[in-house]
Amino acid sequence: MKLADKFTLWFLAIVLLITPLSMFNTFNTIRKHIDSSEIDRLKQVNDEVAQKLNQGMDPDQYARGRPISIVRWNAALPKNLVEVRKDKPTNNKTESECRITVTSFYKLNGQNFRISSYNYVLQSSLIQKSMLQSGIIKMLIIVVTVLLTGRILSRKILSPFNQTLKQIQKFNLRKKQPLSLIETNTKEFYTLNQFLKKMTDKAIMEYGLVKEFSENASHELQTPLAVLRSKLELLTETEIKSDQASLIMEMQNAIEKLSRINHSLLLLTKLENQEFESTGLISFSKHIKDILSFYEDRILMKEIQLHTEIADDIQVKINPALADILFGNLLSNAIRHNFKGGKIDIISNSHQLKIRNTGPAPIFKTEELFHRFKKSNQCNNSIGLGLSIVKQICDMHQFPIQYTFENGMHHLVVTYNTHFSSLYAVDHHKSNSIVTS
C-alpha cells in the first residue's frame, strides 16, 4: 500500500470518527444555548412583570400580546422560585416546535404571586436533522477533497523521496559513481539523503580500498614468487639427487599453480574494476584464427578432430585483449576436458560463437562451473578460474552465455549480437539448458 493511500485512509477514518462526535457536541451546545437563552428571557419577562406589579402598575401593558398568566398564589412559596417546563407540542401546527414555560414565584407586597410565561422554540430533533444533513455534505466534501488532493499533494511532497529511491535503485557500487540526490527542504528527506550520501560515499571508498588492496596484494606476491622460482631454478643447477629433484619438482608445480591463480585473480579484479575499455568493433574472426593457431600443436598432439565454421567478417564490440582471453579460455577448456582423439567443433557467425567438444560428463551442474574455483575434479591441473573469467567478460559485455551437456558433448554458446539470437535460441538446447546472462 502506498504511503499516500495509508495517510488518506487514516485521515478518512479520523474524519469519520470525529465528525459525528463533534456533531453531537455541537448539537448539544446549540440546543442548550437556545433553551437557556429562552429561559433567561422568559425569566426576565417574569421578573419585570413582577416588578411592575410591585410598583402597582398594570402588568397587562407589559404582557402585551404575550401569553403571561399572573395568578395569586395562596400557598406558601415553593422551594424553587423558578420552575421550567418543556412541553411537546399538542397540535399539528406547532409540531416542529416545543413550548418552554417558565413559572416564577414572587412575594409582592405581602402577597404570593405565580407568574408564568411561555414561548415556542425549535424542537431539538429538527436541529439534529438539519445538522446531520449539513454534516454529511461536509463529510462528503472532505472525503472527496482528501482523496483527490492526497494523491496530488503526496506526489509533490514525496517527489524528493521517490527520486532518492530511484537513485538508490540505480546505484552500483562497482561503477563507483557517487549518488547525486536532489535538494529538498523536507527535514526527514534531507536527513535521509544526507545519510544515504554519506553511506554510499563511504561504501564506494571502502570498495575501492578493498579492490586496491587485492590488486596490490596480488602484485606484491609476484616478486616473492619470482624469488622462489628463480632460487629453485638455481637449485636445480647444483648437484642434486633424484629424491631432491622430485621435491624441487613438486615445489615448482606449486609455484606454477600459485602464480597462475594470482594471475587469474588479478585479471578478475581488473575485470570487476572495469579496467578494460571496449574500444570499438573488432574482427572477432581474426582473433579466433590467431588463437587457434596458438593451440594448433596441442590440438594435434591430443589427436583431436577440429571442425571449424568461422564466418569471414564477424564484428564484435569488445576489448581485443578480452576477446583473446575469452576465446582462449574456452578453447583451452575444450582441449583439456577432452579425450585423446576427441572432437571439437567451432562454429562462429555474426551473432554467436559455439564451441562443442567431447569430454567426460560434468560432475556439477553446468551452471555451477561458472563459479570460482569450481572444477570437475578429473583435471587437477586446472585452477578453476577459466570459466569464471569467461563469465565475467560475458557479463561485462552483456553477452548471454549458455553451457549445456548433451549426448556426451559440451556445448558452449556465447551470443555477442543479441538481437539476432532470439529466433536462434529456441530450436537449440530445448532440454537441460541453462542460460546465464
Next chain:
Amino acid sequence: MKILAIEDNQALSSSIYDYLAQENYICEIAFNLFEAKEKLTFYSYDCIILDIMLPDGSGLELLQFIKRQKINASILIISAKGALDEKIQGLESGADDYLTKPFHLPELHARLRAIHRRKNLEGSHILSFNEITLNTDTFEVFVHQCAIEVTKKEFELLLYFLVNKNRVLSRQAIANHLWGDYTDNLSNVDFVYQHVKNLRKKIHQANGNDYIDTVYGLGYKFNSHAV
C-alpha cells in the same frame, strides 16, 4: 655481454646475477634509480634489466633518462604488473621487451639474447652449435648443413635449448616459453614432452647427436658435453 640489472629485491637480483654470471656475462646490480643513473653515467652496458617499481621512483622515469642520455643499450623490463597498458607504455618509452614476474630465469636469459641479437644488426641471424645451425630469420634448422623440417614450436624449443645450454629447463619454463600467455589452464607436461620427443627424433634422423637429456622428473637439459 655486459648487463645492468636494476631490481630492488636483493634476493631476486642475486638470482639474476648468479644465473647470468654462469653464462660468463659481466653483470652489475643497482637497487634503486639513483644507483642505476650513477652506473649508467659512468659505464656502458649492452643490456639493461629494469624493474618498474623501484623504491625511489618508477622505472619508466629511467627509460626517459636513458633516452635523454642517448644510451645505446637493449632494455628488458621486468615488472609485477602485467597490465596491457603498462606493457605498451614501457615499450613505447623505448624498452625492447617486457617480462612479467614471476619469470623463469632461462626465459629472462633467452629474452636478453633475443633483444641483443635484434639490436645489434651486425650480429648474424645464425646460431650454431657443433653440427646444429639455426637461422633465426628464416626459422630454418640445419644438421650437418642439411635442412631438417621443424615446426615453429620445435624451432623455438631448440633455440631455447641452445641459448640455455647446460641448464636445467623445467617443463613449466619450456611451456611458458612456447605458449606465453596461453599456457594458462593447460596440462603442459604432456605437450612439452611431445615436442621434445619430436625434436630429438628429427635431429636424430638427420644423424645429429642427442644433446637433450632428461633431468630426473624436473625437465630437460641441453648437454653440450654429450659427445
